[in-house]
Amino acid sequence: MNKTISANNKKNAGETDFVFDYSPALESTDMVKINKxxxxxxxxxxxxxxxxxxxxxxxxxxxxxxxxxxxxxxxxxxxxxxxxxxxxxxxxxxxxxxxxxxxxxxxxxxxxxxxxxxxxxxxxxxxxxxxxxxxxxxxxxxxxxxxxxxxxxxxxxxxxxxxxxxxxxxxxxxxxxxxxxxxxxxxxxxxxxxxxxxxxxxxxxxxxxxxxxxxxxxxxxxxxxxxxxxxxxxxxxxxxxxxxxxxxxxxxxxxxxxxxxxxxxxxxxxxxxxxGGKSAHIVYEDAALDQAVESVVNGIYFNQGHVCCAGSRLLVEESIADIFVTKLKRRMTSLRVGDPLDKNTDVGAINSAGELKKIKGLIANAIEDGIEYYEPEATTLPQKGYYLKPCFFNNVAASATICRREIFGPVLAIQTFRTPEEAIQKANDTTYGLAAGIWSEKGSKIHKTAQALKAGVIWANTYNKFDPSSPFGGYxxxxxxxxxxxxxxxxxxxxx
Amino acid sequence: MAGLNGMNTTVAKTIKLYIGGAFPRTESGRSFPVYAHDSKKVYAHLCRASRKDVRNAVSIAKSALAGWSSRSAYNRSQILYRMAEMTEGKRAEFVETFVQTLGYSQEQSNGAVDQAIDAFVYYAGFADKYQQVIGSVNPVTGPHHNFTTPEAVGVVALLCSDEFDFGQLVTRIAAITCSGNTAVVLLSENGAAVLAPLAEVFATSDLPGGVINLLSGFMDELYLHMASHMEVDSICCDCNDTKIIATVKEEAVHNLKRVVLNSPKEPGLQNILNFVEFKTVWHPVGD
Structure with missing residues (x-):
């Protein structure tokens, strides 16, 4: 899927417009034999x-x-x-x-x-x-x-x-x-x-x-x-x-x-x-922000968000919420959505028409409810197949459907918090308990948070890591x- | 001693429920008689706990959970050992209760008390060790420190066996609480008079109120309310009525409570494993 992606939707003062062109780098399907x-x-x-x-x-x-x-x-x-x-x-x-x-x-x-x-x-x-x-x-x-x-x-x-x-x-x-x-x-x-x-x-x-x-x-x-x-x-x-x-x-x-x-x-x-899960990704104000942005992106947009432990709720400390969301938007503009066989593709196809319809329905309902919505405008989707732009909802109430229900797609719900106690309370405010992420440069705060979270897998200063030797499963x-x-x-x- | 004893005017102890570290009567005002073994002589009137008592006990157990599970393992261990000490101190009362209400011989009664003390001591000794036995540091590929630790499941409801077995009861309670869970225990009608001395053991062992809650009542009336309660995280069913087991499993599905069946009667590691949840934590290793 060759497409043009503008690196920035809006030109900042002093910056020049520049455009990346990605040549298609399709993986060959020669070696695959599929029985009819x-x-x-x-x-x-x-x-x-x-x-x-x-x-x-x-x-x-x-x-x-x-x-x-x-x-x-x-x-x-x-x-x-x-x-x-x-x-x-x-x-x-x-x-x-x-x-x-x-x-x-x-x-x-x-x-x-x-x-x-x-x-x-x-x-x-x-x-x-x-x-x-x-x-x-x-x-x-x-x-x-x-x-x-x-x-x-x-x-x-x-x-x-x-x-x-x-x-x-x-x-x-x-x-x-x-x-x-x-x-x-x-x-x-x-x-x-x-x-x-x-x-x-x-x-x-x-x-x-x-x-x-x-x-x-x-x-x-x-x-x-x-x-x-x-x-x-x-x-x-x-x-x-x-x-x-x-x-x-x-x-x-x-x-x-x-x-x-x-x-x-x-x-x-x-x-x-x-x-299922509705896992929270907690970002404290003392986190390594750029790494945390990468982690949040990986947490929710990896595998089109079709991940039971997807970090589908972002809890970001209020003092850094604006800068974090700005960085997140910027990063999302450079996510390449398209042909899964293209080696450049970051976000592939939604698994089925039925899933796509379900996810779109949940997004439409949340937009109708007036929740602040963002998707990278310049990102284009292929004409054929089942695709969706990665997106998020900001300032989501804890009671909102998109904050409670597992969407199983590239849809992030963002909330803020002021204290570690509030972060933990909000993270645990779910019927699920599969995974959680914590971002902080302070070890003691990470351990305190990790102990208090009711989830089977805790990723501290990382997310979506898996290994055969590492137990996986939820509360x-x-x-x-x-x-x-x-x-x-x-x-x-x-x-x- | 608890029992009424005919013309003997020794003051008999009123046996009440044990909820939140206090000894309330059932809010329902109901009771049921417990008879001296093989007789029609009333030994005591026990509280017939209601649905509301169950709910109160669960709420209190939930409130007690954070405090108890965050106590140090060493402290939980000390408190469990204290329970063994208090049980020994109340040996005569336990024996009297078993002889009077269950028809045990002195030897059998003392044997039951010994089993209970053994169970308390066993789990007192396990409270700060099982983590090392069943936890792990996992050799993941890539620069990450990764470890798995057992944690309390939460509020555990215990439906006791109709065949009273003091050793099993204490094994269960000690195993459940040694890992930081809190418990709501519905004693079977048979042997429920043990509630009095057992509750006093808990009340005098520096155990925070609400960690262990004891109810007497009718299993048929109450099991459903324990199995369906959304704040109960795990339910252990020791009674062997297949209808009750099937209903408990069915009701547990609402919030996917962990259902524990056929847990060993004797002290052992499996009884701890049945009431823990594993948490795995990852952290990068690097500059």
Whole structure:
């Protein structure tokens, strides 16, 4: 997406107008092969769905159809769960833990080897900038498998003095914002602990999960250990409600998380939920302001704001609010929105037409309510595909919808505060509790704030950092349990 | 001693609720009789707590949370150890209560008190150690210091087992509070007379008011109000009625309370793990 971006909307006194022209730097799609029609990966085989129904997966960058996916029905789910059960009781549990680990290491290595291919496919199916899928998502996927591979034969160190055993068959349902990374977060710890899984990727972003199925096949993982079924809500519900599933792991919205929690009430199924957030990014007046601006931009506009832990509320100390907002606006004018496959792109495509409509609706309502709105005027959007300018609302009341509801898009709500106590109170004034950011040059203030914030992940003088060894997950309505690190294994084991 | 005892005119203790460090009667004015074991002789009239008592207790537990969870681990440890001391000091009263209302032998009663004291001491000793056992410094890639620490979940509602087990009850309360949570405990009708000496243990252990709140009443009437309360962050259900468990799980979904089932009866690490939330903090390393 070649476009002209003016570095400044308004010329300041003494400055001359200057314009950057970016030549397109499109990543090649040569190495990606997409099957026109995709099957289900059950019991180590690619198999047709029993319903015979398919649905389309779209490239959000241009709205064009990429492929057709099988809509798995209850019968397909049952086949997948049976295959997982058989593998759990047979081949997988008979393997020495060391051997389990070997398979996971091998998967990690193949992902590294095929990383560019996977990254391009991820960007095509999801709409995220290639620089993110290439430099963040896929390296993290490989790292995640690599990290948990090493745990497979060390589970006796997990719980001091106690042995652990796997739970059995895990049904795993993942979202569309980090498609393959979420698959890795789910599959790697489950397999390392000796479980077998049925994974259902999101209906708009299943292609890399299916590619992972190929990689798992290539790695020689025994049939049935990992089963991948595609479909939408009904397929997920069939998986959640299958009587022979021992554990459900879900990442997605709080709304759906609650539906899943309710549907497991009369069962002994274990449940972990990674749900929504409305995370606060606190900037104290003694912060390194330019770095904080970068962090706020990264916090909310990374991955088009399709991030459960997005720093969607900015709490800035009143004394620096004006200068901070000015700097933020200036920075936003240089964000490049456009073709996700362009290596220059900072903000890619919104994942689907439905999401775009939802986000636009929330923005329109807030504008109608008279809340001060900003978007970089000079930024242009591609004609085709699903795009949105990064934007913010300033001086937002705590009761405003855009301050309370998870928008899951590039929309920031800005509030001010006068004291650390007020910042903490406002940050904690949410039903969620996933993440928070703190910017200050004073260590004691950072620690005090970090201790008082009710959130599972605190980024101090940084934001949106992730690592396989670092536990991730939220307080309150942001979910149950942690993923990543040693703590991420706990939901996948029984303690003896 | 608490019980009424026929012609003996020894002053009998009125057993009330324990909320916010005080001993109020139920606001409802209702009571239910507890009988001397295997008899129709009234041992005491216990308060039949109401929905409003539950809500008062939860509000007070919420207010007490910030203060208790920010106490030093060492201080929480000292207070839990103090509870063991006070329990020992009130051994005779506990034994009398168990013998009279549950028909325990002297030996059984003393055994139950021993278990409770062991649990208090165990968690007194764990209050400043579990963080090191279950927390971690995480070797992230890139120049960041990254660590994970357990924190209190918040207000924990405890629905006690219908089969009274003093060791289990104290294990639960000590494990919940040692990590900084506050508790609202609904005792089962069976054994609820223990509320009197147990509340006095808490009231005399330098425990801030509101950290532990004890209610007696009817499980069937009150469990729903505890499970549905939006300020309860976690609910531990020790009663094994499948209908109650299913309803608790269903109601917990409103605010995604953590639901704890099948927590071990004996003291151990798992009981702490069940009532903590993990927080991970990142900070850059650099100039």
């Amino acid at each position: 029609q995709n099957k289900l990966f059950i019991n180590g085989k690619w198999t047709s769905g029993k319903s015979g129904k398919f649905f389309d997966t779209i490239n959000p960058a241009n709205g064009e159809k990429l492929a057709e996916l099988t809509e798995a029905n209850a019968e397909d789910v049952d086949r997948a769960v049976k295959a997982a059960r058989k593998a759990f009781e047979g081949s997988w549990s008979k393997l020495a833990p060391k051997q389990r680990g070997r398979y996971l290491f091998r998967i990690a290595r193949i992902i590294q080897e095929r990383s560019r291919e996977i990254a391009v496919l991820e960007t095509m199916d999801n709409g995220k900038p290639i620089k993110e899928s290439r430099d963040f998502d896929i390296p993290q996927v490989a790292a995640h498998f690599f990290y948990y591979a090493g745990w497979a034969d060390k589970l006796e160190y997990l719980f001091n003095g106690r042995n652990v055993s796997p739970i059995g068959v895990a049904g795993q349902i993942i979202p569309w914002n980090f498609p393959l990374l979420m698959a890795a977060w789910k599959i790697a710890p489950a397999l390392a602990a000796g479980n077998c899984v049925v994974l259902k990727p999101a209906e708009t972003t299943s292609l890399t999960a299916l590619l992972l199925g190929e990689i798992i096949e290539e790695a020689g993982v025994p049939p049935g250990v990992v089963n991948i079924i595609t479909g939408a809500g009904a397929t997920g519900a069939a998986l959640v409600n299958h009587p022979d599933v021992n554990k459900i792991a879900f990442t997605g919205s709080t709304e759906v998380g609650k539906i899943i929690a309710r549907s497991t009430v009369n069962t002994a199924k274990k449940l972990t939920l990674e749900l 309150n309505e942001s979910g149950w349990g942690r993923e990543g690190g040693r703590h991420g294994l706990l939901p996948y084991v029984e303690v003896k």
